Structure formats: structure tokens, C-alpha cells
Amino acid sequence: MSRTVFRGARLLDAELAGLAPGTATIVVEGGRLARITAETGQEASVGTTTSDPADAVIDLAGQVVVPGFVDSHVHLVWMGQSLASVALTDAPDLATIQQRLRAERERLGPDAVLLRGKGWLFDALDTEPTAAMIDEVVADIPVYLDSNDMHSVWVNSAALRAMGVDAETPDPPSGRLSRLPSGEPAGMLYERAAHEIGWAHLAATTTDRDRVEAVRRALEAFAAAGVTSVVDMGMDEDGWTALQTLARESAGRLPVRVVAHWLIADTGRSASNLAAVERAAARATQGSEWLRVIGVKLVLDGVIDSCTAALRYPYADGTNAELMWDLDRLDDVVLAADRARLRLAIHAIGDRASDVALDVLERMVATNDPWDRRPRLEHLEIVSDDTPARMAALGVTASIQPVHADPAIQPNWRAQLGDERVERGYPWPVFGAAGARVALGTDAPTAPHEALVNLHIATTRESVIDPALPANTPGSVLPIDQALRHATVDSAASYAADDQVGRLDPGFAADFAVLADDPTARGALLGNLVELTVVGGEIVHRRSQSS
Numbered sequence: 001m002s003r004t005v006f007r008g009a010r011l012l013d014a015e016l017a018g019l020a021p022g023t024a025t026i027v028v029e030g031g032r033l034a035r036i037t038a039e040t041g042q043e044a045s046v047g048t049t050t051s052d053p054a055d056a057v058i059d060l061a062g063q064v065v066v067p068g069f070v071d072s073h074v075h076l077v078w079m080g081q082s083l084a085s086v087a088l089t090d091a092p093d094l095a096t097i098q099q100r101l102r103a104e105r106e107r108l109g110p111d112a113v114l115l116r117g118k119g120w121l122f123d124a125l126d127t128e129p130t131a132a133m134i135d136e137v138v139a140d141i142p143v144y145l146d147s148n149d150m151h152s153v154w155v156n157s158a159a160l161r162a163m164g165v166d167a168e169t170p171d172p173p174s175g176r177l178s179r180l181p182s183g184e185p186a187g188m189l190y191e192r193a194a195h196e197i198g199w200a201h202l203a204a205t206t207t208d209r210d211r212v213e214a215v216r217r218a219l220e221a222f223a224a225a226g227v228t229s230v231v232d233m234g235m236d237e238d239g240w241t242a243l244q245t246l247a248r249e250s251a252g253r254l255p256v257r258v259v260a261h262w263l264i265a266d267t268g269r270s271a272s273n274l275a276a277v278e279r280a281a282a283r284a285t286q287g288s289e290w291l292r293v294i295g296v297k298l299v300l301d302g303v304i305d306s307c308t309a310a311l312r313y314p315y316a317d318g319t320n321a322e323l324m325w326d327l328d329r330l331d332d333v334v335l336a337a338d339r340a341r342l343r344l345a346i347h348a349i350g351d352r353a354s355d356v357a358l359d360v361l362e363r364m365v366a367t368n369d370p371w372d373r374r375p376r377l378e379h380l381e382i383v384s385d386d387t388p389a390r391m392a393a394l395g396v397t398a399s400i401q402p403v404h405a406d407p408a409i410q411p412n413w414r415a416q417l418g419d420e421r422v423e424r425g426y427p428w429p430v431f432g433a434a435g436a437r438v439a440l441g442t443d444a445p446t447a448p449h450e451a452l453v454n455l456h457i458a459t460t461r462e463s464v465i466d467p468a469l470p471a472n473t474p475g476s477v478l479p480i481d482q483a484l485r486h487a488t489v490d491s492a493a494s495y496a497a498d499d500q501v502g503r504l505d506p507g508f509a510a511d512f513a514v515l516a517d518d519p520t521a522r523g524a525l526l527g528n529l530v531e532l533t534v535v536g537g538e539i540v541h542r543r544s545q546s547s
Helices: 076-082 094-108 131-135 157-163 192-204 208-224 237-249 270-283 327-339 351-367 387-394 411-417 420-424 428-434 451-460 480-487 489-493
Strands: 003-011 024-029 032-038 056-059 064-067 069-074 115-120 143-147 152-155 175-179 185-191 227-235 257-264 291-299 343-348 376-379 397-400 438-440 512-515 530-535 538-542
Touching (some): 069 438, 094 115, 131 157, 143 157, 157 185, 208 237, 227 237, 227 291, 227 530, 257 270, 270 327, 351 376, 387 397, 428 438, 438 451, 451 480, 480 489
Parallel strands (some): 257 291, 343 376, 376 397
Antiparallel strands (some): 003 024, 143 152, 530 538
């Protein structure tokens, strides 16, 4: 059994509220934390004596060790692809977007077959995006630009032709194609049109090898950010195959632990919806400690930025959005998944969506036999007053993504609501105060994947894109100790009953991050550095080797 000793570690206290006095030695055996002991002058040499041998002794020289961050909501294939896409989140206007697309087209050269971009904001344009805007700078190859919230795709005319989209193409249920007065597509694919037309076309034209390399890039990026476990919230056959292939090529393990929720959309037919539950249940039998399916993901509504989130009261323009699931078919899938012992994660951004999700979960609990369910609601950007208490009573985790509240991406979000609801947005503290578990994630690639960036916004409500902006409703910040627990202990507990991950305790997995500075010190998150990331006792990231 391999044995590694990390000495000279500075640890946070039991509540993750500040540094404990002195330094400690961490002994890892067989990928688990064997013991953690305070150091004296004599104990500092542990691991170098014949009575206490070790395969390796690593001196951390007073650097800070924290539990490995657990990102509770990611999309691995998309993230890996986005790391190779043109970054547009900080583009303030159409001219800048066009300049970056022109430069990328030149960089790709004459053999390029498509161009991808990510993260553009509706705020950057004065009107609805069109294919003609992209055609002005790139017209010879298809261009696909994912919006920042990953609920829309903006494309050029060549992409519309490549997808076979024309005036005769119908809008899918709960989706929409923007159109010219003639009925011809204008260049925007919203919600299920993005999924079932845009991304489905890209998936069909992406090779298996490309997806393997995409998930490799994503997992290596997470490891460099101190993340030791992720929860993929949109798993499908392509992503599962890519991750299994990567695991086989890596002697069965991955750089970061992956648990996944299988994405199930309402097809309009109960039989096919239930067949998807059966496929998810079958995949749940094929996993390992490094990669496994634990549940299903159901998307109940869209996003506020494009007015597709389902609200109790209309948007500023008087419109509202319908749910993306028929309620009878939703009940059928929830009950079937729960009976198959699949954990439920339900996307619910608007308050009407979270109300309906809790209604469904209450019926599930009343109907099915009890078990350790740990259901989750994802995002929860606008909620009803009684939602936190209802969640606590049902044992529902609030899965939130602080990076979505960055002030730099809020103007359009606020404009779409247009009333006092903007001051009640992203109400993170209310869930914990009501007794509900809170798990932090990033929803990468819809936002930065770095755990320290996520924690900075969680604890300040300030912008990492434009630090000069005022904080976004600063009354809803999370204290640093709560934020750290939500990003480690609580995120792990949102799905892991017996995994023993998320804590620095003997017997738990040896998953931890080594930081240059104390993350609980004021202003010590954004400038901090992840020096080492250790997963299962193995170093998967060392800054000196990657900088």
C-alpha cells in the first residue's frame, strides 16, 4: 500500500472559519487519509525514519491545505469544448465580438470547417442577434456562438445551411427559432431549439476522440483550480462514452472524481421518457469510485435573460414562459426515477418552476417508499417566500452558482424582471437559514470554473469581470466559513452517502488542495494560488509544473 507524508501543512479549523494554530502532518495511505497530527520539532521529520517509512515525503512549507473543492454543477464536454472556443463574455459590444471572430477566422486558416465561440451576453447588443451580424465578418464557414447561460446559440447563415434550417423548419416544443418577416430563420436558436437543432448537429459532427480530449481538458482545468470532484449535470451517451474511454486510458482513474446526472427531456411521449429513465438506471450500474451515474436531471424551465424561466408573475414586457415539461409526464418520470433509486436534480430558475418542482417532489415522497434520496433544485435565482422552508422539510439541496450573480452580467437579467424582484435575486443565505443543505457549483462553461472565483463572488457579490462595478445586492453575501463548507463538505453531502469525500478527516479520501495563502483572510481569494491538488492521494496538479 502506497504511503505519502505531507508535512508543514497549515490547516483550517473544524468550521473552516480560519487557520488552526501551528502546522500539521498529513499521512496518506492507499488513497485515504490515515492520520493528521499537529507537528512539534520532532514530529516534523515523520516519514523519514525507519519506524515510520513513506514512499514520498512532501514539505508544504506552511502552505494552506483545504478540503478539495466539489463543484456540484458542471457540463464537462461543453466545458472542454469551450476551452478551445473564442471567449466573448467580456466583449462589451457587437464591434468587439465581430473583431474577435474575424481574428479567430484568420488564426484558424484556410482548412477550418467551423468556428465556435462562447459566453456572449445579451447586454452586448442593442437588438436581437442575427446571422447577418456574423456574416459581415465570417461567412465562408459555419459559426456557432453559445450564449453565456448556454440556453441559446447564435449562428451565421453558413451554420443555418449546415444544419438544414430554413423557413419550413418548425420550432421544437419549448424552443424557438428567431425569424425574419419572410419566415426564414434569422440566426438565434433558443432553449430546446439550441439543444435539439444546434448542439445536436454539432454533436453529430464531433468525433468520439474530440470528446475524449474535451473532457480531458475540462478535468485537468478543474484539477488546476483545486477541484477534486465534479457533478456533471447533463450526461448523455456521448459524454458517458468519452469519460469511460478516458478512464480506461488512465488505468481506470480520472484526474478528478466524476458523478453524473443523466439528462432527460420531455419527448412528449411517456413511453420514451420512461425508457430514458431505464437507460439512466442501466448506466448507474456501470460505475466506479472515479466515474458513475447517480441520478437524472430534468430541466423544468429556461433562463431569465431570454425570458424563458417560468415565473409566478410576468416579465417587464408582460410575457411569461411555460414549463418545459407536461406535468403528468413529469410526475411519471419523477416517480419512476425515484423507484429506480436515481437521485433527482431539477433545473428551476424561476419561482413558478421551483414551486412546481417541490409540488412534484412532495407527491413523490408521499407515493414511493422512503430511501436516502437527497434531491436537488438547480439554480434557484428567484424563489417564493416559502420555498426555503419547503426544501428543508423535504431534504432538498439548494444547488446554487454564485458566478451567475457577477454584476457584469446582470443588466439584462435585471431589465427582464424590471421590478422589486431584482433585489430578491440569488437569495443564497435564505436556504441555509431555513435548514436546507446548500451546494456550490459553477455551471461551467456558462461561467468561470475556478473555485476561488466562485467563492469570491459568493462572499462579496462583486464582479470578477469588471471589479469597478458595485456589488450586486450585497445583503445576500455568504460568510466565508459557510461558503467554504458549501463548496466542500455540503457539496459532497448533496450526493455522497458513503463516499467519504469532502472532509479532511481520517478515513476519508485523500482529496485536498494546497493554497498559497489563507482563503479566509480578507481579500485572499482572487489573488490566491492553487499550488497542489491531490486526489486519492496522488498529485494531479502542481503549479510549478503548469505555470
